Amino acid sequence: MAVTIRGKGVISGIAVGKIMLAGQNLDGYLVDYKPESLEAETAKAEAALTAVADILSESVERMQKNEDQKEQAAIMEAHRMMVQDPSLHDSIIEQLQETKSAPQAILKAADANASIFEAMDDEYFKARAVDLRDVGKRVAKYVLGVKEPEIGDEKVVLCGQEVEPSVIAGMPTEQIAGVLLGAGSTTAHAVIIAKARAIPTVVGLGDKLEAIADGDHVIVDGETGEVLINPSEAEQASYNEKIKKQQEMAAYYASLKDLPAVTTDGVKTELCANIGSHMDVDNALTYGAEGVGLFRSEFVFMGREDIPNEEDQFKAYKEAIEKCQGRLCVIRTMDIGGDKPLPYLNIPKEENPFLGYRAVRISLQRKDLFLPQLKAILRAGVYGKAAIMVPMVINVAEFKKVKELIEEAKLELNHEDKKYSDSVQVGIMVETPAAAVMTPILAKYVDFFSIGTNDLVQYTLAVDRGNASISYLYNHFNPAVLRLIQRTITSAKENGKWAGMCGEMASDPNAAVLLMAMGINELSMSAPSIPRVKEKLRNISSIKAKEILADVMKMEDGDEIKAYLSKVL
Amino acid sequence: MTQETITIENKTGIHARPASVFVQTATKFKSKVQIKAKGKTVDAKSILMIMSMGLVKGTEITIVADGPDEAEAVKTLKELVESKFGEE
Numbered sequence: 001m002a003v004t005i006r007g008k009g010v011i012s013g014i015a016v017g018k019i020m021l022a023g024q025n026l027d028g029y030l031v032d033y034k035p036e037s038l039e040a041e042t043a044k045a046e047a048a049l050t051a052v053a054d055i056l057s058e059s060v061e062r063m064q065k066n067e068d069q070k071e072q073a074a075i076m077e078a079h080r081m082m083v084q085d086p087s088l089h090d091s092i093i094e095q096l097q098e099t100k101s102a103p104q105a106i107l108k109a110a111d112a113n114a115s116i117f118e119a120m121d122d123e124y125f126k127a128r129a130v131d132l133r134d135v136g137k138r139v140a141k142y143v144l145g146v147k148e149p150e151i152g153d154e155k156v157v158l159c160g161q162e163v164e165p166s167v168i169a170g171m172p173t174e175q176i177a178g179v180l181l182g183a184g185s186t187t188a189h190a191v192i193i194a195k196a197r198a199i200p201t202v203v204g205l206g207d208k209l210e211a212i213a214d215g216d217h218v219i220v221d222g223e224t225g226e227v228l229i230n231p232s233e234a235e236q237a238s239y240n241e242k243i244k245k246q247q248e249m250a251a252y253y254a255s256l257k258d259l260p261a262v263t264t265d266g267v268k269t270e271l272c273a274n275i276g277s278h279m280d281v282d283n284a285l286t287y288g289a290e291g292v293g294l295f296r297s298e299f300v301f302m303g304r305e306d307i308p309n310e311e312d313q314f315k316a317y318k319e320a321i322e323k324c325q326g327r328l329c330v331i332r333t334m335d336i337g338g339d340k341p342l343p344y345l346n347i348p349k350e351e352n353p354f355l356g357y358r359a360v361r362i363s364l365q366r367k368d369l370f371l372p373q374l375k376a377i378l379r380a381g382v383y384g385k386a387a388i389m390v391p392m393v394i395n396v397a398e399f400k401k402v403k404e405l406i407e408e409a410k411l412e413l414n415h416e417d418k419k420y421s422d423s424v425q426v427g428i429m430v431e432t433p434a435a436a437v438m439t440p441i442l443a444k445y446v447d448f449f450s451i452g453t454n455d456l457v458q459y460t461l462a463v464d465r466g467n468a469s470i471s472y473l474y475n476h477f478n479p480a481v482l483r484l485i486q487r488t489i490t491s492a493k494e495n496g497k498w499a500g501m502c503g504e505m506a507s508d509p510n511a512a513v514l515l516m517a518m519g520i521n522e523l524s525m526s527a528p529s530i531p532r533v534k535e536k537l538r539n540i541s542s543i544k545a546k547e548i549l550a551d552v553m554k555m556e557d558g559d560e561i562k563a564y565l566s567k568v569l
Numbered sequence: 570m571t572q573e574t575i576t577i578e579n580k581t582g583i584h585a586r587p588a589s590v591f592v593q594t595a596t597k598f599k600s601k602v603q604i605k606a607k608g609k610t611v612d613a614k615s616i617l618m619i620m621s622m623g624l625v626k627g628t629e630i631t632i633v634a635d636g637p638d639e640a641e642a643v644k645t646l647k648e649l650v651e652s653k654f655g656e657e
Contacts, residue, residue, distance in 0.1 A: 077589055085616055086612060086614060087612065
């Protein structure tokens with residue numbers, strides 16, 4: 001009998017694969033770590049230093065063969081030398097006297113040395129502190145047995161208390177069979193990316209993760225939240241039945257792939273995909289996506305130590321746009337704030353990052369960040385049909401300023417003699433109540449609205465979507481939310497613009513019926529949700545949907561609306 | 570003991586890449602090799618110590634070697650600094 005643990009299944013599907021521990025936050029591991037004698041800890045630290053140096057040497061050798069990776073190879077080589085540095089070794093030995101724990105001593109020694117660099121005047125040397133901490137973390141991880149995510153041949157199930165979004169984003173879809181998280185949030189960025197790629201995911205496993213070791217074979221049921229560790233052949237066989245059913249369902253959905261989302265009386269809604277990386281487009285198209293309604297550009301910015309340059313961004317956007325093959329690809333500009341600290345942004349810790357310095361507020365103050373992004377999108381626009389979507393807008397002035405900067409970007413591109421597209425649409429993400437209320441005015445300036453319901457619900461209802469004790473209040477059918485959505489769609493229509501939605505609500509088939517009745521043009525969602533929504537819309541008439549909408553708009557309570565829709569649809 | 574004093578001429582000083590080339594070269598010699606600059610003396614085989622000195626363009630450094638191949642070590646390292654590490 002295999003050991004079975006259970007968490008909360010958030011992305012359904014059965015995954016079979018080999019566990020790869022990918023915990024990036026070491027706190028939990030450090031608490032659990034049981035140090036041995038001082039001699040043993042010293043030996044472990046020294047062995048880890050040698051082993052990591054060997055691993056780095058191998059990567060350096062591999063990278064040097066590739067002309068594109070020469071620069072990276074040089075950095076890795078510097079990392080290797082840091083690992084083997086006599087002075088780092090000495091400070092680890094010193095720290096061991098105090099901490100008695102090899103991983104703690106390694107982290108502290110790296111940190112102490114990093115502080116020396118941080119105190120220096122020269123910007124370049126200051127930045128080396130990041131390298132040193134990275135190196136320290138890597139060696140400490142080795143002692144703790146936390147594996148670096150590496151790409152092998154076998155399909156893996158990524159597993160950790162937390163998995164950094166950049167780790168998942170950086171791996172090809174076909175490599176990741178499943179994701180297991182100790183943390184409980186269903187809206188964590190790692191989960192959002194997994195959703196875009198239909199990777200079966202179980203969250204909230206907490207301490208139960210201790211039952212899992214690196215390299216274990218597991219079966220993950222993303223529906224029930226069950227994880228079977230090292231299953232027997234009989235158990236494997238019983239799951240084969242489920243896998244078969246899953247394949248049948250997939251085949252049915254695949255048959256809908258090329259059919260449009262048209263009601264029985266001919267009203268068509270465009271169904272697009274939300275993606276987190278240019279690598280997600282192919283997968284999205286297999287679900288029948290008619291374009292990309294939201295390309296989250298954050299992952300271009302995350303998991304790195306300096307500002308991504310225009311060229312790197314251009315390549316990522318160009319690839320996504322080309323893969324869309326003439327369908328619209330909406331790229332959202334940087335939507336980052338104090339909740340996702342980036343070393344090169346230097347945002348001080350904020351009391352309330354969701355009401356703070358984030359998204360377009362940063363972009364408008366940091367031209368060094370924003371202009372390269374705008375230029376990259378404008379240039380990539382040449383290779384298909386692109387749109388720029390600005391997040392977190394609260395007033396007309398912000399949008400006007402964005403438009404000015406787009407003109408400035410074009411001017412620079414003219415000077416640099418680089419080709420760009422003049423037909424890139426520019427719109428906003430309606431995710432603040434202020435923007436939703438102002439849509440009749442904003443509609444005169446924008447090319448489109450896309451409603452971001454995750455934040456719109458959160459800001460309208462003053463409910464933190466991650467807070468479990470008030471999550472019952474978080475409901476996209478709340479009448480206040482529905483009124484803001486309807487207002488946005490109407491404003492767009494009256495001004496000859498289009499309106500879409502790119503929040504979680506768009507993937508709720510019952511909500512899709514209401515939105516279609518309100519006259520929405522496009523719904524963008526995680527690609528695997530497309531067939532379910534499509535099926536719903538193809539089996540109702542717009543007349544019937546409008547009747548339901550009229551009933552709903554008379555109701556007073558979100559839960560009542562939700563229950564009513566489940567009954568009639 | 571052999572020593573030589575020179576000035577760093579390359580534009581970016583001894584940052585990560587030149588520092589790693591310098592350390593790799595110093596490590597090839599059996600002699601103990603040190604760098605003296607800004608009133609400090611550090612192990613020339615430690616990239617951290619070298620980088621922590623913040624050797625920018627125009628800094629005067631003294632390379633000191635002590636051991637069986639000291640003359641060769643100082644000569645090689647001096648030439649390396651003079652060559653600006655192949656940079657500008």
